[in-house]
Amino acid sequence: MANANAAAMDAAGGIGESKLMAWVRANLFSSWANTALTLVVFYVVAKAVFFFGSWGIFNAVWIGTSAECRAAKGVGACWALFPEKWRFILFATYPFDEQWRPALSSAIFIGLYFFSAMRANWNLRLPIAWIAGLGTISVLMWGGVLGLSFVPQERWGGLVLTLILSTFGLALAFPLAILLALGRRSHMPVIKSMCVVYIELIRGVPLISLLFMASVMFPLFLPEGVSIDKLLRAQIAIIMFAGAYLAEVVRGGLQALPKGQYEAADALGLSYWQATMMIVLPQALRLVIPPMVNTFIGLFKDTSLVLIIGLLDILNAAKVAVADPQWRGFGPEAYFGVSLIYFVFCFAMSKYSQRIEVELNRNKHR
Amino acid sequence: MAGQSAGSGGRNDDNAMRFSLSDPTFRAIFWQVVVVGIVGFCGWWLISNTLTNLATRGFTTGWAFLSREAGFAIGETMIEYGPQDTYGRAVLVGILNTLRVAVIGIVLATILGTLIGIGRLSKNVLVAGVCSTYVEFIRNLPLLVQLFFWWAMFQDSLPGPRQAIEALPGVFLSNRGVKIPVPADHWIHAWMGVAFLAAIVASYFMARWARVRQAATGEQFPVLLATIGLLAGGPLVVWLIGGAPVTMDWPVLRGFNFQGGLTMTPEFAALLVGLVTYTAGFIAEIVRAGILAVPNGQTEAASALGLRRGPMLQLVILPQALRVIIPPMTSQFLNLTKNSSLAVAIGYPDLVSIVNTTLNQTGQAIEGIAMIMAAYLTVSLSISVLMNWYNKRIAFKER
DSSP, X not given: OHHHHHHHHHHTTSOOHHHHHHHHHHHHOSSHHHHHHHHHHHHHHHHHHHXXXXXXXXXXXXXXXHHHHHHTTTTSOBTTHHHHHHHHHHHTTSOGGGTHHHHHHHHHHHHHHHHHHXXXXXXXXHHHHHHHHHHHHHHHHHOOSTTOOOOOGGGOOBHHHHHXXXXXXXXXXXXXXXHHHHHHTOSOHHHHHHHHHHHHHHHHSOHHHHHHIIIIIHHHHXXXXXXXXXXXXXXXXXXXXXHHHHHHHHHHHHHHSOHHHHHHHHHTTOOHHHHIIIIIHHHHHHHTHHHHHHHHHHHHHHGGGGGGGTOOBHHHHHHHHTTXXXXXXXXXHHHHHHHHHHXXXXXXXXXXXXXXXXXXXXXXXX | OTTTTTTTTSOOTTTSOOSSXXXXXXXXXXXXXXXXXXXXXXXXXXXXXXXXXXXXXXXXXXXXXXXXXXXXXXXXXXXXXXXXXXXXXXXXXXXHHHHHHHXXXXXXXXXXXXXXXXXXXXXXXXXXXXXXXXXXHHHTSOHHHHHHHHHHIIIIISOOGGGOXXXXXXXEEETTEEEEOEEOOOTHHHHHHHHHHHHHHHHHHHHXXXXXXXXXXXXXXXXXXXXXXXXHHHHHHHHHHTTOOOOEEOOEEETTEEESSXXXXXXXXXXXXXXXXXXXXXXXXXXXXXXXXXXXXXXXXXXXXXOOHHHHIIIIIHHHHHHHHHHHHHHHHHHHHHHGGGHHHHTOOOHHHHHHHHHHHHOOHHHHHHHHHHHHHHHHHHHHHHHHHHHXXXXXXXX
16 A cells, blocks of 8 residues: 555655655555554553663663673663674684684575575576585584584584574475475375374474484484584584475475376376476466465474574574673573574575575466 | 186286286285385384494383482473472473463464565555564574573573563563563462353354354344354353452562462573464465455455445455465464474473483383374374364365
């Protein structure tokens, strides 16, 4: 409504003074009730803006010691926490002198995300870029070759851990999800029921219980003498979890595909796997790109749960940073900083999903 | 060919299964046997490893630990509980705490989410803008970050009880939690509850009676108004009969802390605020989508039939919007319940947190995790069953 008005006004040659007033009257003060609502909301918003302005900007301690922060407590925010702690929050316990390695790895991850988001790259270039990128990242993170010192997984942490958990979580959950979704649509009763049980079981329990299972039960599952480290266990739990949720999204795509496509593939004499790989999946997956991106956002947010089993992801690093006696009590500031990082990633994904939805639909309506 | 073996008791050659992978029936059976074999082997391998490991570590499996003394205290309980009680009772306390935060959270999140969803569609640009910003922010931040934020606010940023902030008359915010005045204990409250339950039953029968009467005579009865009247009026009348007691239990500062009133601990308050604000962001989008899903033509057709705004909403718009809204809404309710398990991170004693303590003390990892999963699965599956029933009921009755 508002957009239509604004567009009409733009067409009429810019927003003049009287037109602005007319717009304000139509959208904010059209009736007594509307005026009251506007005033109340305006009051609340103004009050919030005023509070955050004075607390977060004007009275905040931008640079200084924790003692100065303590003096300003309750009046101003303590952003001085970040000059002191940003290395720990971003890289956690990775050896201090080697922290350029996780920094570069995070940059490669982000570069790969951008590369994959461009539809022009949706061809053979994509897997090649990913293999090269992930190879470089593993060399950087582990080291032990090319003169880089070896860093064991226990010392990894911060942003790069969040990115590793979500990227590998997705990449490996994806094939699992496709198999589960195909299995759930299969005509073979045993396979179908196994897939249904798996999907419903995983979707019925919280991710936390799977992470607990990974941390206390996985060691029991393995034969004597074999052990897997905590990061890998958490990664497996996340893959199992994401697989079930993605499977339901993929199933949505399989169901939305017209029956004629399946029949046409059969008529061409294609085998089940030929039909699936060449006819069904390319179309079904394309249909569900937007909900899939939404699942990605959910998964990215859910990786923060690994702090419950003691992994130092970016959120846990912030939590540990404010557990330092010197900086205790500045939790809101620390979590605000971490929120910004999560927000940038998630917001970018959600805008991307909206854009791609429009693009794909434009295709359909032509 | 087809008639050859008919009546002879033998197999029809065309339908006979050939032992070849090019035969669809045989292929299906073959692959299912292979998959069952692989899964069964993996399962057997994991279980045998587990049993060996348990044996070498000297753990005994079983549920006997549930009747042993727990020995740990729980911060907030809805039933009597002390450290000398059993693990079983501790787990029960956890289940009740989970249900408490889930039920209160679902009610509040639905109200807040609906308001925000409608607000996003408001013609008032300021309201629509505030609601959109809220939804974008809340949905793009992990719940755990938000919980930590609220918890840190309650713990670190609120003053001690002596300098508590009085948000509303009698409502105190401090780092010991939220204090709310409640009506002082009175015997009439129990009877008001009974009256409320009676009113629910009465409204059900009234609605049935009204339907039958409308089918027979065409006369309408204001069911919605009468139901609200019954639900509010019944307890009110009982309260008046009981002498209308107005004594409130006000929180009062005594020494270093408050006495009286209802307490919400910082953990509970942070968890509740976090869950409600987070889930409301998702519910708002569902409500908005539901309202937008009803085509404009429906409203116009209803006006053309001469329906006024109230009946139009009740008979035309809402039934269609609810069909779109309710299924995703239930999955949000389930999400809220499952997300309440994040309580363990901020120290609210929910089911997961108590079972976690239990399994750390007893080493009964398998039983503990089985209990958590069983509890959440029970809730999830029973809601799925209800949902399927409801979906069948409201599905389009197409000709």
